[in-house]
Amino acid sequence: MHIPDNYLSPSTCAVMGAAMIPVWTIAVKKVKKEVPKERIPLLGIGAAFSFLLMMFNVPIPGGTTAHAIGATLLAILLGPWAATISITIALLIQALLFGDGGILAFGANCFNMAFVAPFVGYFIYKFIKERVSARKGEYIGIVAGSYIGINMAALCAAIEFGIQPLLFKNAAGLPLYCPYPLSVSIPAMMISHLAVAGIVEVIFTIAIYAFIKRVSPGMIYEGAKQKIKSVYAIIFALICLSPLGLLATGTAWGEWGLDEIKNVIIGGKSLGFIPEGMKNGFSFNALFPDYSMKGMPDAIGYILSALAGAAILIIIFKIISALKKGKPKNI
Amino acid sequence: MTEKDIPEWLLKNENYFPQSDKDTFINKSITSLLGVLSHIRRQSGHKTDLFGINATFSVIFTILFIILLSVSRSLFFVITANIYLLLILCLLKGEDIMVILKTSFGVAAFTFIILLPTALYGNFYSITMITPKIFASVTAINILSRTNRWDSIISALKTFFIPDIFILVLDVTIMYIVLLGEFSLDMLYALKLRSVGKNKSKQASLSGIVGTMFIKSKEMAEDTYAAMRCRGFTGEYHTYRKFKFSFVDSLYIIANAIIILCFIYFGRYFRK
Amino acid sequence: MIEITNVSYSYSNIPALKNISLNILKGESVTLMGANGCGKSTLLKLISGIITPDSGSYKYHGEEITEKKLRDSKFSKLFHQKIGFVFQNSQTQLFCPEVYDEIAFGPRQMGIDEAEVENRVKDCLKLLDIEGLKYRAPYHLSEGEKRKVAIACVLSLNPEVLVLDEPLNGLDPRTQRWLVEFLINFNKSGKTLIISTHNLEFLQEISSRAILFNEDHSIAADMAMENILEDIDLLKKVNLIDEYYHKHVGNKHSHFHLHNY
Numbered sequence: 001m002h003i004p005d006n007y008l009s010p011s012t013c014a015v016m017g018a019a020m021i022p023v024w025t026i027a028v029k030k031v032k033k034e035v036p037k038e039r040i041p042l043l044g045i046g047a048a049f050s051f052l053l054m055m056f057n058v059p060i061p062g063g064t065t066a067h068a069i070g071a072t073l074l075a076i077l078l079g080p081w082a083a084t085i086s087i088t089i090a091l092l093i094q095a096l097l098f099g100d101g102g103i104l105a106f107g108a109n110c111f112n113m114a115f116v117a118p119f120v121g122y123f124i125y126k127f128i129k130e131r132v133s134a135r136k137g138e139y140i141g142i143v144a145g146s147y148i149g150i151n152m153a154a155l156c157a158a159i160e161f162g163i164q165p166l167l168f169k170n171a172a173g174l175p176l177y178c179p180y181p182l183s184v185s186i187p188a189m190m191i192s193h194l195a196v197a198g199i200v201e202v203i204f205t206i207a208i209y210a211f212i213k214r215v216s217p218g219m220i221y222e223g224a225k226q227k228i229k230s231v232y233a234i235i236f237a238l239i240c241l242s243p244l245g246l247l248a249t250g251t252a253w254g255e256w257g258l259d260e261i262k263n264v265i266i267g268g269k270s271l272g273f274i275p276e277g278m279k280n281g282f283s284f285n286a287l288f289p290d291y292s293m294k295g296m297p298d299a300i301g302y303i304l305s306a307l308a309g310a311a312i313l314i315i316i317f318k319i320i321s322a323l324k325k326g327k328p329k330n331i
Numbered sequence: 332m333t334e335k336d337i338p339e340w341l342l343k344n345e346n347y348f349p350q351s352d353k354d355t356f357i358n359k360s361i362t363s364l365l366g367v368l369s370h371i372r373r374q375s376g377h378k379t380d381l382f383g384i385n386a387t388f389s390v391i392f393t394i395l396f397i398i399l400l401s402v403s404r405s406l407f408f409v410i411t412a413n414i415y416l417l418l419i420l421c422l423l424k425g426e427d428i429m430v431i432l433k434t435s436f437g438v439a440a441f442t443f444i445i446l447l448p449t450a451l452y453g454n455f456y457s458i459t460m461i462t463p464k465i466f467a468s469v470t471a472i473n474i475l476s477r478t479n480r481w482d483s484i485i486s487a488l489k490t491f492f493i494p495d496i497f498i499l500v501l502d503v504t505i506m507y508i509v510l511l512g513e514f515s516l517d518m519l520y521a522l523k524l525r526s527v528g529k530n531k532s533k534q535a536s537l538s539g540i541v542g543t544m545f546i547k548s549k550e551m552a553e554d555t556y557a558a559m560r561c562r563g564f565t566g567e568y569h570t571y572r573k574f575k576f577s578f579v580d581s582l583y584i585i586a587n588a589i590i591i592l593c594f595i596y597f598g599r600y601f602r603k
Numbered sequence: 604m605i606e607i608t609n610v611s612y613s614y615s616n617i618p619a620l621k622n623i624s625l626n627i628l629k630g631e632s633v634t635l636m637g638a639n640g641c642g643k644s645t646l647l648k649l650i651s652g653i654i655t656p657d658s659g660s661y662k663y664h665g666e667e668i669t670e671k672k673l674r675d676s677k678f679s680k681l682f683h684q685k686i687g688f689v690f691q692n693s694q695t696q697l698f699c700p701e702v703y704d705e706i707a708f709g710p711r712q713m714g715i716d717e718a719e720v721e722n723r724v725k726d727c728l729k730l731l732d733i734e735g736l737k738y739r740a741p742y743h744l745s746e747g748e749k750r751k752v753a754i755a756c757v758l759s760l761n762p763e764v765l766v767l768d769e770p771l772n773g774l775d776p777r778t779q780r781w782l783v784e785f786l787i788n789f790n791k792s793g794k795t796l797i798i799s800t801h802n803l804e805f806l807q808e809i810s811s812r813a814i815l816f817n818e819d820h821s822i823a824a825d826m827a828m829e830n831i832l833e834d835i836d837l838l839k840k841v842n843l844i845d846e847y848y849h850k851h852v853g854n855k856h857s858h859f860h861l862h863n864y
Contacts, residue, residue: 056363563680
């Protein structure tokens with residue numbers, strides 16, 4: 001569910017980042033209250049644990065394996081605010097030091113995986129646990145919480161993807177970033193998460209929670225003692241969706257589904273992307289209006305090609321010698 | 332104790348024929364963890380940052396570079412950016428180049444496949460713009476992370492107003508990824524060695540490992556806390572990186588200034 | 604200097620120390636001996652201020668050390684500067700990204716200026732012969748290297764007392780020999796040395812006084828090192844030796860041998 005760069009416009013990334021700033025600030029405040037100053041470095045351990053959780057392959061029935069995020073698990077074990085900080089740090093290290101991508105999309109990824117997933121999961125868990133009898137309630141809460149938590153996060157990601165082609169187009173009407181509208185992104189993300197990833201999360205969360213509860217129950221986060229009022233749940237859900245709502249202003253929500261589908265069905269026109277001028281074959285200039293060389297001094301083109309050629313040759317030589325070094329010498 | 336004290340079944344040979352069972356999750360988890368641990372181990376060998384360029388500049392300009400890439404609507408700029416990265420790459424060691432390109436090509440290929448449906452529907456813009464953009468972004472960030480000491484990169488984050496104490500948290504996180512990772516790896520190996528037949532409760536095995544990892548992490552936390560207190564730590568922390576500005580830094584800044592100019596130039600030329 | 608009176612301690616209902624009383628004077632070299640789990644580590648942690656007694660009192664230079672006092676930041680810093688504790692598991696106490704930072708951590712916390720810090724770190728690196736490890740990550744070092752870094756990062760605080768928990772465990776013979784020499788010299792320079800071990804080699808070289816623990820977490824004996832090592836029955840009683848233990852006359856001699864049964 002990690003969103004890479006260049007799928008979301010910089011403005012989307014900035015908005016999601018801005019949405020996370022209050023969350024992070026509050027998380028730091030809350031954690032500081034519960035964790036004395038000299039224990040702050042220990043948050044690193046929660047982050048390391050969160051990072052490693054994402055590395056494990058979870059066996060699911062059928063013989064395949066998949067990765068889980070463990071957001072709800074972390075929220076239950078460490079508390080939701082500590083979970084947010086831990087997952088944020090883990091994502092930061094993944095993006096910055098492991099180079100998987102997602103530097104600009106960091107805000108969006110944190111919003112989905114470090115905020116929506118653990119909080120939705122945790123509140124549903126608590127909500128159910130407080131209303132259904134003890135042990136049964138706990139486990140139903142965990143199942144529901146982890147399943148819904150991860151799927152809510154997937155939905156947020158899908159929405160972030162899907163509104164890109166609606167909001168960010170170039171002059172020719174082509175999408176600048178993710179080209180798949182909501183009608184494609186939502187089913188694509190949700191089907192895989194509802195059917196597979198969600199199940200993986202549930203299995204992962206329940207099994208590990210049960211183990212820790214049996215072996216060392218004292219380590220599980222105690223949490224707030226008061227019951228959660230239903231109205232807060234609704235308010236919370238609304239707050240979660242609001243940044244996405246902000247992005248979607250200017251787009252009539254109802255329109256997206258029908259129009260796109262209509263275009264696909266009616267032969268000849270496809271997905272409404274291509275402007276009139278392209279109907280009769282694809283001319284290079286029309287396809288790549290930004291690439292046209294009109295008025296561009298030839299020299300620049302030549303220099304760049306030369307530089308590229310030289311660099312590629314050097315790289316190939318270096319790779320070959322590095323590979324050779326690795327091979328054992330023949331006696 | 333004598334030979335007579337040893338139970339009979341231990342003195343005989345075992346005649347066992349295993350059934351088939353898929354234990355791929357153990358192997359895949361092991362591979363995944365090994366990958367992480369060796370990645371961290373590789374970077375700790377550096378004595379200095381790339382060519383002595385101050386990590387602060389590297390971090391700032393790499394992020395700026397990625398932003399420009401993302402904003403750019405000029406394929407020409409994207410290609411120029413890629414050429415710039417190729418030039419940097421050819422200055423690096425062979426093994427580094429291989430690993431960086433492996434990741435970049437991998438992610439770019441994956442992107443290409445994902446965007447293929449839109450191309451088939453006639454939208455060539457996305458696939459031609461986004462794929463090289465992604466290639467460049469991933470290459471840039473991997474160059475940063477492979478050629479700089481990680482604690483330099485982390486210290487460089489101070490320019491983004493991250494408080495010192497969180498720099499310590501990040502350092503501690505990496506250490507614990509190694510320690511907990513090695514700990515879990517040992518357990519995974521032990522599980523693998525004991526996976527001699529059909530494991531009906533795979534979930535239980537995996538959750539046992541992860542659960543134990545959690546408990547161990549809490550114990551380690553207590554130990555680190557005691558160790559820090561014993562050396563006088565009471566919550567305040569200051570980082571002590573010396574900020575050196577050298578000739579290479581000015582070269583690096585000039586190179587990046589050229590990139591920014593290219594961005595503006597190509598953007599202006601082709602803005603519609 | 605160190606006065607421990609009738610101290611008892613339990614780890615959530617599991618007893619670790621039972622009514623321990625002892626005094627240690629400045630400049631002494633004392634070894635705590637006993638089988639695994641007898642309470643030696645716990646006592647060392649108590650002396651270092653990591654835990655405080657459930658009952659009884661611990662006084663350092665006449666001042667009682669309590670949980671409340673240790674919560675005061677200034678008191679805690681001063682106390683921890685005076686007593687340097689080297690953990691049994693070296694990895695546990697290493698948490699900085701580089702060996703240099705690790706050794707510099709203590710002095711920096713003390714507020715010493717950076718030039719002097721650099722000085723101290725250089726000296727510690729030289730003293731422990733780990734100059735080549737300056738920029739390495741502590742968690743990537745070998746066991747012996749980690750042990751040396753752990754000692755260095757405590758030494759840089761310039762403590763009055765050095766407390767080491769099972770320092771010779773897991774080290775190769777050469778490093779062990781080096782560490783024994785180091786501890787002897789350290790004590791000769793006037794610092795107090797308190798170590799714990801369940802290994803009977805080297806003891807007579809390092810310490811002049813031994814405190815023997817029973818398996819029930821109380822003190823069995825507190826006397827001169829030679830006397831304890833002679834008392835074979837006592838050593839057997841506390842499970843420090845087995846029935847095949849024997850000493851060679853003039854204890855500097857040792858060889859590898861097998862018994863036939």
